[in-house]
Amino acid sequence: MSDAQCFSMWGDSNVGWLHNEGENGAGSLLTMWHKEVFLYQSHLIGKGFIVFFGKHMQTDTDIVVVNVYSACNLQDKKTLWGELSSIKTTHQKCPWCFIGDFNVVRRTNERKGKSTRGSQTSEIRLFNEFIEGNLLLDIPIVGMKYTWFKANGSAKSRLDRVLVSEEWIQKWPMCKQYIQPREVSDHCAVIVKSMLKDWGPQPFRSIDAWLMESNFKELVKDKWNSYVVRRDGITNFKDKLKILKEDLKV
Template sequence: MGNSGGLLCIWNKSCFIKQCVIEGSGFIGVSGECGKERKKCNVINVYAPCDRQRKVLLWEEIAGRVLEEGGCWLLAGDFNVVRNVSERKGKMRETQDIQDFNHFVESTKLIDVCLRYRKFTWYRPDGSSMSRLDRFLKSTEMSLLATDWVQEGVARSVSDHCAIILKARNTYWGPKPFRVMDAWQQHPDFRSFVDDKWKDLQVEGWATYKCKQKLKLMKDECKRWNKEVFGNVETRWGILSKEIEALDIKSEEIELDENEVLLRRECFQEMWEILRKREAMWKQKSRNNWIRLGDANTAFFHRCVHTRRAQNQFQVS
């Protein structure tokens, strides 16, 4: 834990059963049983220090656990070091840190999973340098749990790091549910828009079917209104993320000109504004008016939303 946050490990209890916690200076993890076969698995979340001596102690402590216990191991996080000079853009030469880290990976026989879509995962704000500091390392035994392992770099939004995701297979979770935002009701035209559209929609059939179909059509109308009138915050966030991602990828190959550097700065400024709007929307969802606007404790808002949603659910038999 630190002033700006800490390391967090979360898991799905239906897929992973925790047996114990693994802790050390610079890492935290869980050990338990994974999958239908209840195979023993160890997952460690790493945040390596900048100091070389402390890095060496971290590599030695983790290597001791991996070599002593064996089995399935997965290491993930910010290792604060690259494996070779090609994983960094900017002024750099071969350092002892690189040799220490490579020795750690080779001695533990961990596999560095292939990274897709991005070359680097950390970017200096001015774009003058970038590195691949974040990665997944897995043991050979971990490969037996699933096939086609790959890690993907995700758009970094306002952070200087890209999030990385480890995938074993492509999974389709089905269509996203549609819910009316409370913030929409604050718009002066929303209620009249709903009334007019509901009257205009004509559906033939028995009463229950007509109601179901009109609600389905209203969903599309509300989405269109949100995009054209209210302003789709998530859509704009995605557009800005893609613009920043495109500039990041371009800067990995060539230097950006002054206009492109200015454009990226402007995108970040707008994303911060959108981020504040998103926090306000979560506050509305939580229905906790006593919380001051601007509190970024979105985890609390999520819990409140899920609790209220569970209370509002009903079953039809």
């Protein structure tokens, strides 16, 4: 990797990056950040991970983000989970976010078209022990249920996910993971986003997820035009917002 490649991918030159080359091109990982948003502090690179320590500038919060790619065999998975668990003990009080391809599901209904007997059942149990042992939370998903699809559509699984610490949730309580449509890869991209919007003491709050509904704008327009409020100016506007809020909850 080079600065020029990373700047081109991001579309901005004010970008930092870390690259884990993997082994013979397999398991390569790239972590990028915008320098106006995150302040880089340090990092650790190992087989299947990049751990990035930095500060979220807007909230002045020290955070840890882990970019993960797990190998297919169980022994490599156990080694990876053990290393990440050891690293996490050194920064327990920071908000942590683990994101990437874990190459394992948490439960049998996250896999379709492939058996989960034998060693795969052991993988599920050990993966859940890693999550629970590190007090991680699997934040809610929005979008598709599966993140990996076999080319012919005969199998699909949720191999990619976001796991965060309790400290992360305390900082961003409305955090969700958005599964994007599959395009160039057999995996779907995953976007982590906090939905909390602070509009001050106003009587109305907007939630970004509403905008993902195809009929949202028409619904707001139709509802707004149907309201009959017999007051003037800003009071009329405020009352309409209160009614709209209740309709949007429904």
